[in-house]
Amino acid sequence: MTPTLRLALLASTVLAGAAAAQDVTLTIESWRNDDLTIWQQQIIPAFEAAHPGIKVNFAPTAPAEYNAVLNSKLDAGSAGDLITCRPFDASLELFSKGKLADLTDLAAMANFSDVAKSAWQTDDGAATFCVPMASVIHGFIYNKTAFDELGLTPPATLDEFYAVLDKIKEDGRYIPMAMGTADQWEAATMGYQNIGPTFWKGEEGRKALIEGSQKLTDEAWVEPFRQLARWKDYLGDGFEAQTYPDSQNLFTLGRAAIYPAGSWEIGVFTPQIEGAFEMGAFAPPVAAAGDTCYISDHTDIALGLNAASPNAEAARTFLEWVGSPDFATLYANALPGFFSLNSAPVEMADPLAQDFVGWRETCEPTIRSTYQILSRGTPNLENETWNASANVITGAETPEDAAARLQEGLASWYQPQQ
Structure with a gap:
């Protein structure tokens, strides 16, 4: 093998290794196993197209088993990078135990009202630990x-x-x-x-x-x-x-x-x-x-960051996107009846969903x-x-x-x- 060929092969190997090192795969834990195909076919491709180098794997658990399975994974250090959050106490307990990261400083949090964030905050509202996704x-x-x-x-x-x-x-x-x-x-x-x-x-x-x-x-x-x-x-x-x-x-x-x-x-x-x-x-x-x-x-579903995730930077990039108007429109139309909590207006295609979400214009919301x-x-x-x-x-x-x-x-x- 000539020195030139040897150097070329070495360079290609180093470049391939560098490219592989840049690719990060994030895993999402969720109880919503009925929308797996929507994540795989619509939501994840939209994110990956705009964020090359970050791959996403949606790995749901049956709803009735989710809390127990998630807690076991978190304790064992095997949970995914992103944690789908139930409202209020179940997620607050995870945050209090140090299992969920504080996301208060996430720029996208500015896109949500106090009511929208209330289900994923400490009682005093000082810390927010999940990005609101949808209400019913x-x-x-x-x-x-x-x-x-x-x-x-x-x-x-x-x-x-x-x-x-x-x-x-x-x-x-x-x-x-x-x-x-x-x-x-x-x-x-x-x-x-x-x-x-x-x-x-x-x-x-x-x-x-x-x-x-x-x-x-x-x-x-x-x-x-x-x-x-x-x-x-x-x-x-x-x-x-x-x-x-x-x-x-x-x-x-x-x-x-x-x-x-x-x-x-x-x-x-x-x-x-x-x-x-x-x-x-x-x-x-x-x-x-x-x-x-x-x-x-009613605040229903949000997404948080596993405090022990080795891919926190990439996960925060994903969470910023989840807090964006683009995600709000995509998610609300992919799952009619689950309404964006984002302050940005979302145009709904489903007429019955339009009926429901239209009440926000004339009625006072509560949970x-x-x-x-x-x-x-x-x-x-x-x-x-x-x-x-x-x-x-x-x-x-x-x-x-x-x-x-x-x-x-x-x-x-x-x-x-x-």
Whole structure:
């Protein structure tokens, strides 16, 4: 081998090694295993095209196993570089243990409001440890075909809401509302947390409960239960044994006219209905015309940095991109019903998603009242609210008794409520 050839081969080897050294592969841990193909086919290619040298691997775990598997990986030092964050306490605990890095100084954090960041901050708001990705919005999805047949228009006030339900019930062709109480969480999440902000005035009431200046026995917190008690007459026969999938099926099969909903149903319902009927959505009705509208615009998913990641610089580059308007538009349209928390406006292609996200223009946003701080003790307020909501609807408990029980449980361990 000639000296010239030897030098050429050596140079090519060094260059190849340098190129390989520049390539970084980031691994994302997530519980969302249903959107794997979207990450692989849309999100990751968009990032990699704009950031040569950084590769991304999306490695989800089954939702029910995610917390346990992630904690084990973090303890063993084998977790991925990027950690998909659940809202509030589960992620706060990881940050408190030093498992998630502080991302307060990330430039992209300026693109998010205080409410958007609240699910991934310390209690005092001093540190933010995950980049907000998306929220889900609560309201009511309705069968437009059924409404047209019955000459109905979407209600804006409570009186109009019950007038619509009465007309549907009197006609008899449709179950007025598809919701059951067998799974309990459905009654609380699509019931109590859906309409409740109207009465406790969103963030005002939620923060007052945390501070201890309001109690769950106050009128603002009891009235939503009174409203749920009225729903019993409109849920159809056998709703007590009706599961969440049963409710979904009743609506998608065209048997129910209204579905108390979370926006995540958009991606589920649309392919199932397949043109059988058109869907619309209306926001939680206000007490009287002219009142402020409130919606549960609940912080749902974010992305954090494994504090032990050997690729922190590349991971922060990815997180800056996740916090950008470009990612917000891409993600929100790839997963209709999961809405960007970015302050930049996002144009939605899905018409039903447009209905939901449009309420942000006219309604005050809040998050579910039980998620921040108030479910850290025993009894767990979130789980107890599931049971109370179901009991109030079935008539097993009065609204006043349910509220008193929740208040007693919260006060038993939460000092500001004592």
